Amino acid sequence: FRTQVGVVGAGPAGLVLALLLQQAGIACIVLDRQTREYVETRARAGFLEHRIVEFLRRNGFSKGLDLRGVQHxxxxxxxxxxxxxxxxxDMAGCAHTVYPQQFVVSDLIELFIARGGTILFSHPVVKIEGLEDDKAVIHCHAQNNIDHSPVVKQVECDFIAGCDGFHGIARASIPPDRFxxxxxxYGIGWLALLAEVPSSTERVIYALHESGFAGQMPRTPQVTRFYLECSPQDKESDWPEERIWxxxxxxxxxNSNDGDRSGNDELVPGKLIERxxxxxxxVVTETMQYGNLFLAGDAAHIITPVGAKGMNLAIADSEFLAEAFITYYREGDGTHLSKYxxxxxxxxxxxxxxxxxMxxxxxxxxxxxxxTFSDRLRRARLERLCGQGDYANTFAANYVGK
Ligand code: FAD
Structure with missing residues (x-):
């Protein structure tokens, strides 16, 4: 294979980049080590910022989320x-859209392929080379179509977009002395759960408790994400269902009306489908570019799930990176690329x-x-957040991604 931009990873970052390049007439191939079914059912994020939804809409990538997304x-x-x-x-004048990441990914894959794009699923990239040359080469494993025997394929390209997440090969290909x-x-863990149960409220809950944080985030009418603060050393087996609920x-x-904290909570246990x-x-990689390799999304930075920013940041990287490639190919101007x-x-x-x-x-x-000191500080923060004023407005604008 030969292409202009080789995109490693068919997550939100890689797919948004590939679609934008395709729209601009720039040749690209996407490779992912997983099957299509796997990436289209991998449940992770769910909250899309306002500005990201607007961006997806502007580019015609929002059909699914416009139909099935829920505003928060x-x-x-x-x-x-x-x-x-x-x-x-109300404070920021705009909303989040709740639309699970696997739906975003599935919609983008469908659109890219329908428009003639190539995604090589089940093609793990095992080596990247030529990053300092005119021609970069991606080596991946694949199966022979006829007898399914293992083969190695190569994709030659002008540039490589490393959109293969934190454990991918792209960031690991940068020489250590340049990385x-x-x-x-933070020294804390979150037990991340998905349960087949409707959310007990229509909004996200952040519960601050002496036993640790607990959170509830709606995903679909049938599925809800929950988080429980725990030790990062905990194993999933330390958390049997009974203990979780x-x-x-x-x-x-x-508190119910009579002040009893046993609660008027509507939380009902349901089947746990992820734990x-x-x-x-x-982690922020401060070398987002090396030679003709550009990192985007989790390959470049991972962020705790607090504030629900990871997928949004991944898409925002690709928006900028696509613009930079387009300027390079249309005008021969590599300034934006070099300033990535x-x-x-x-x-x-x-x-x-x-x-x-947060x-x-x-x-x-x-x-x-x-x-005690940090507890008092967070109480003061919460009081300010619930007052009306610049503090709360700044939170609102950052949280919703205005
Ligand atoms: P990924 O989605 O990880 O995609 C990378 C792709 O690269 C994968 O498909 C992988 O198979 C492929 N790949 C890896 N290695 C190779 C290789 N060697 N060869 C070929 N392909 C390869 N973010 C939010 O914005 N909001 C949220 O509410 C939120 N909640 C989260 C909850 C959880 C439990 C988790 C784990 C994450 C959450 N995130 C959230 C973060 C978000 O899921 C990630 O930031 C997002 O997936 C990043 O997208 P990406 O395209 O950079 O990487």
Missing amino acids: TTCEFRLEGRQYIVPYG SAVTRQ HELRKRMAV RVLDMRS TETRLPHVWQTIEFSDW LRLIHNLDESGSR
Whole structure:
């Protein structure tokens, strides 16, 4: 194969980039190590920022989310049985759209293929070379069509877009002496759950509790995501179903009218379809470009799920990267490409900063050695958030991605 841009990874970053290049008449091939069915059913994110929805709409990529996406404009914090509702949509004048990531991915794949695009599924990329030359080469494993024996294929390209996530091969192909990344490990874990149960409220819940954070995020009318703060060393087997539902009920309980915290919560247990421990950390690769390799999405940065920014940031990287490729191929001007890292990093850091701020609001981090101090701080933050004013407005605009 020979193409102009080889895109490694058929996640949100790779697919948005490929569609934008295709629309501009730039040749590209997408490779993914997984099957199409696998990537189209991999449930992860669910909240799309306002500006990302507008971008997808402008480009004609929003048919599915316009039909099935649900608008969200309020979120709720819970502390000691009290409910603090933040109408962030009214404050910012726009809404989130809840549309599961696997639907976004599936819609983009369908559109790209319908428009004549090539995605090589079940093609794990095993080597990338020629990053400093005129011609980069992607080596991938595949199966012979006739006898299914293993074969190695090569894709030659002008540029490679590494959109293959944090554990992919693209970031690992940058020479160590040219690679730089900055990490924050928060020392906490989240037990991430998906359950076949309707959400107990129509909005996101962030419950701050002495036993740790608990969260509820609607996904579809039948499926809800829950999170429970836990130790990052916990195993899934430490969390049997009974313990999960007990902790969710306890941490998310609200005061009923007579002041009893056992709660008027509507939470009902349902079948758990995903249960995994996430180590809460953020990592920013400060080398988003090396030679003719450009990293986008989780390949370049991972961000804790707090604030629901990862998929949005991945799509925003690809929007910029596509523009830079288009300027290069149409006008022969490589300035935007050469400024990719320097242009994207400030935006990435602003998003990380918001997520870090929010993480400190919903967890009692013991960094200063005093849990009481950090607990008082987060209470003060919550009070300010629920007041009306610039503080709350800034939160609303950042949260919804205005
Ligand atoms: P990915 O979606 O990871 O796609 C990378 C692709 O590359 C994959 O398809 C993979 O198979 C392929 N690949 C990897 N290695 C190779 C290889 N060697 N060869 C070929 N292909 C390869 N974000 C939000 O915005 N909002 C949320 O609410 C949210 N919630 C989340 C909840 C959870 C539990 C998790 C885990 C994440 C969440 N995120 C959220 C983050 C979001 O899912 C990611 O940021 C997003 O998937 C990044 O997209 P991407 O295209 O960069 O990478």
